[in-house]
Amino acid sequence: VNASAAIAGTKISPDFGSQNIDTTGIVKVGDGSASAPSLAFSDDTNTGIFQPGNNQVGISCNGTEVVEFGTSEAVFNDTGADINFRIEGDTNANLFFVDAGNDAVGIGTSSPLTDAQLTISADDTPGIAFQRSGSGKFETAIQISSGHFHFKAGADSSTIAGLSDVMKIESTGNVGIGTTSPAYILDVNGDGGGAFSATTNSTNGQLSIVGKNSSGGVSAISRIKSYPDGSSNQSHMAFETRNSSSTMVEAMR
Numbered sequence: 001v002n003a004s005a006a007i008a009g010t011k012i013s014p015d016f017g018s019q020n021i022d023t024t025g026i027v028k029v030g031d032g033s034a035s036a037p038s039l040a041f042s043d044d045t046n047t048g049i050f051q052p053g054n055n056q057v058g059i060s061c062n063g064t065e066v067v068e069f070g071t072s073e074a075v076f077n078d079t080g081a082d083i084n085f086r087i088e089g090d091t092n093a094n095l096f097f098v099d100a101g102n103d104a105v106g107i108g109t110s111s112p113l114t115d116a117q118l119t120i121s122a123d124d125t126p127g128i129a130f131q132r133s134g135s136g137k138f139e140t141a142i143q144i145s146s147g148h149f150h151f152k153a154g155a156d157s158s159t160i161a162g163l164s165d166v167m168k169i170e171s172t173g174n175v176g177i178g179t180t181s182p183a184y185i186l187d188v189n190g191d192g193g194g195a196f197s198a199t200t201n202s203t204n205g206q207l208s209i210v211g212k213n214s215s216g217g218v219s220a221i222s223r224i225k226s227y228p229d230g231s232s233n234q235s236h237m238a239f240e241t242r243n244s245s246s247t248m249v250e251a252m253r
Contacts, residue, residue: 034060034079086110127160138163147171202228223248 032038037048046063082101089095097106106112112119127143137156152163176182178189211220223240238253
């Protein structure tokens with residue numbers, strides 16, 4: 001634009017064609033809108049930059065706001081349109097994916113399951129690892145492998161594989177603590193054994209084993225009790241069974 005140019009309405013006259021504007025000042029434009037952004041493209045006038053409100057900058061595409069920047073937040077898809085959001089990694093095109101139409105989030109997948117709020121996908125064993133701040137290493141993790149659920153822990157490790165299984169839930173429903181091959185609904189392995197402790201003073205510790213009768217009632221109860229002996233560390237063990245009157249009766253001590 002040279003000194004002979006004049007503003008006539010909203011058009012510079014005469015028309016100089018494509019020109020560059022160099023200025024040391026401020027170029028001011030109107031607020032515009034998502035459907036008619038104030039800074040747009042000549043062949044795509046509903047795509048560009050506009051101002052949704054004071055101290056806000058919005059970017060629209062095809063007349064719909066895609067992202068809005070404000071003084072305290074940046075909001076993607078603020079209008080609730082069916083616009084997906086994706087972050088691509090070095091080798092993973094769907095490192096983080098938001099499926100707007102199905103309100104689902106995927107990590108490592110562009111097709112998160114619609115009945116889950118978060119879907120994590122990996123080629124073999126997807127997992128979530130937890131890192132202590134400043135350590136640079138993993139200390140605990142949760143991992144899926146062939147339908148099995150692993151809880152892992154151990155010394156600092158740079159990989160999930162470097163952690164050890166402390167509990168495993170198999171696809172059969174068996175739970176193993178201290179073993180990766182549980183043979184029972186609950187299989188606990190360890191030289192230290194297990195403990196069931198009372199939390200209130202002068203209270204018996206007990207373990208109940210419940211069977212189900214022919215009508216489906218879980219009323220067949222047998223019980224092992226540990227009786228504290230006053231304020232000492234001594235204890236007495238008793239075995240109880242349930243009689244026909246539904247009363248627990250001591251059978252042996």
